[in-house]
Amino acid sequence: xxxxxxxxxxxxxxxxxxxxxxxxxxxxxxxxxxxxxxxxxxxxxxxxxxxxxxxxxxxxxxxxxxxxxxxxxxxxxxxxxxxxxxxxxxxxxxxxxxxxxxxxxxxxxxxxxxxxxxxxxxxxxxxxxxxxxxxxxxxxxxxxxxxxxxxxxxxxxxxxxxxxxxxxxxxxxxxxxxxxxxxxxxxxxxxxxxxxxxxxxxxxxxxxxxxxxxxxxxxxxxxxxxxxxxxxxxxxxxxxxxxxxxxxxxxxxxxxxxxxxxxxxxxxxxxxxxxxxxxxxxxxxxxxxxxxxxxxxxxxxxxxxxxxxxxxxxxxxxxxxxxxxxxxxxxxxxxxxxxxxxxxxxxxxxxxxxxxxxxxxxxxxxxxxxxxxx
Numbered sequence: 001x002x003x004x005x006x007x008x009x010x011x012x013x014x015x016x017x018x019x020x021x022x023x024x025x026x027x028x029x030x031x032x033x034x035x036x037x038x039x040x041x042x043x044x045x046x047x048x049x050x051x052x053x054x055x056x057x058x059x060x061x062x063x064x065x066x067x068x069x070x071x072x073x074x075x076x077x078x079x080x081x082x083x084x085x086x087x088x089x090x091x092x093x094x095x096x097x098x099x100x101x102x103x104x105x106x107x108x109x110x111x112x113x114x115x116x117x118x119x120x121x122x123x124x125x126x127x128x129x130x131x132x133x134x135x136x137x138x139x140x141x142x143x144x145x146x147x148x149x150x151x152x153x154x155x156x157x158x159x160x161x162x163x164x165x166x167x168x169x170x171x172x173x174x175x176x177x178x179x180x181x182x183x184x185x186x187x188x189x190x191x192x193x194x195x196x197x198x199x200x201x202x203x204x205x206x207x208x209x210x211x212x213x214x215x216x217x218x219x220x221x222x223x224x225x226x227x228x229x230x231x232x233x234x235x236x237x238x239x240x241x242x243x244x245x246x247x248x249x250x251x252x253x254x255x256x257x258x259x260x261x262x263x264x265x266x267x268x269x270x271x272x273x274x275x276x277x278x279x280x281x282x283x284x285x286x287x288x289x290x291x292x293x294x295x296x297x298x299x300x301x302x303x304x305x306x307x308x309x310x311x312x313x314x315x316x317x318x319x320x321x322x323x324x325x326x327x328x329x330x331x332x333x334x335x336x337x338x339x340x341x342x343x344x345x346x347x348x349x350x351x352x353x354x355x356x357x358x359x360x361x362x363x364x365x366x367x368x369x370x371x372x373x374x
Contacts, residue, residue: 011280031059031066043070050077057248062241065147069245072139075104080132082111125189129169130162137165141233149239163229164246170223171253174216177266178204192218203267212267218312220261220302224319227254227295231326235288244286251285251294252278258298262305292327299323 033041047055047070058069079100082093096111103109138161145155155161173180173187180187186200193200196211203212230250237243255273265271273281284290299320306313 040067040070043067043074046074050074054249057245060241061245062149062239065143065149065241068143068147069140072143073136076136076139083132088113125187125191128187129166129173133165133169134162135165137161137163144237144239144242149242150237154233154236157233160229160233163226164233164250167223167226167230168249168253170219170226171256174219174223175256175260175266175271177216178269188215188219192222209264209267213262213264214310214312216260216266217262217307217310217316220257221312221316221319223257224302224316224323227319227323228326231292231295231323234291240286247285247291248282251281251291254295254298255281258301261302262307295323 031044033044036044044055044059047058050073054073058066058073060066061069079097082088082096082100085093088096138158141150141157141161141164142155144150145152177188181201181204188200190200193203193215196215197203197208202208203215234243234247234250237246252273255277256271259273260266260271263271281294285294303317303320306316
């Protein structure tokens with residue numbers, strides 16, 4: 001089905017086919033599970049249950065770094081879950097957070113007192129994003145430097161490391177407006193949405209769609225201010241596995257913001273990038289020139305959709321102009337072929353069907369041989 005969706009986009013079709021035929025392992029090598037201890041196997045099991053997409057890039061890290069990041073991520077997710085639970089009183093929550101490190105050494109420790117969540121309004125958006133995401137970026141950066149896979153500067157530049165986390169967190173919060181509303185969560189900053197409506201939930205009402213999109217564009221413009229730091233940070237990385245680990249989520253976030261910008265669908269349903277688009281980003285974002293080309297591509301998409309009458313339009317143009325000055329190439333990624341999209345799509349579809357047929361035939365033959373042996 002995903003192949004059919006990509007027929008009008010030859011490059012995505014080509015990369016999706018490559019990904020299915022083994023290209024995935026070039027970007028995200030398969031980890032040897034048999035060599036892991038039982039405790040590490042448990043950690044990776046929980047990691048995949050928590051976030052399969054993040055698990056994939058963690059498992060692609062080199063050597064012991066992957067285990068350190070795996071455990072670091074799980075601990076922070078547990079802390080984040082506890083911190084986000086609004087049914088726990090502050091008097092009880094603060095000691096739990098302060099003593100959480102000691103619970104890691106108690107195998108039987110559990111927290112089972114969560115109740116039905118109440119709707120909460122987030123009052124301090126920048127501080128919240130820093131603690132739940134910025135500190136993650138800072139902690140990971142220090143791990144990279146301490147391992148000597150990266151230069152000390154990567155771990156020392158707290159501002160850039162903080163921006164790496166903030167950009168991802170703000171993107172998720174912007175994209176997940178409707179899902180969070182349905183689940184009783186409110187993460188959009190009140191200082192912004194209160195300019196347009198009395199209650200954040202009012203953006204989901206059809207009569208408020210114009211105001212909703214204005215607020216959306218203002219939040220996206222705010223998030224775009226982190227991109228210069230993202231470019232600076234990525235340009236310093238020298239280890240390939242660390243670069244892939246850091247770059248892939250960032251370009252995914254940039255593509256997501258481009259899809260959300262000036263898009264009413266954020267308030268009506270789910271906005272996400274196509275699978276073929278995601279695979280193309282994963283396979284392309286393995287070096288700095290390619291990452292810069294990807295950023296340029298999506299900045300141009302946003303720039304050409306900036307409304308003339310929105311309050312944040314001037315700031316959006318200004319930050320995109322700033323991003324352009326960071327040696328972004330004045331071109332998109334090089335096309336895979338000079339053939340016409342229709343012809344190329346037909347050839348790729350034929351190749352995909354042939355590959356599927358041969359794979360099925362190979363599996364049937366193997367099963368037949370095994371049956372004969374038994």
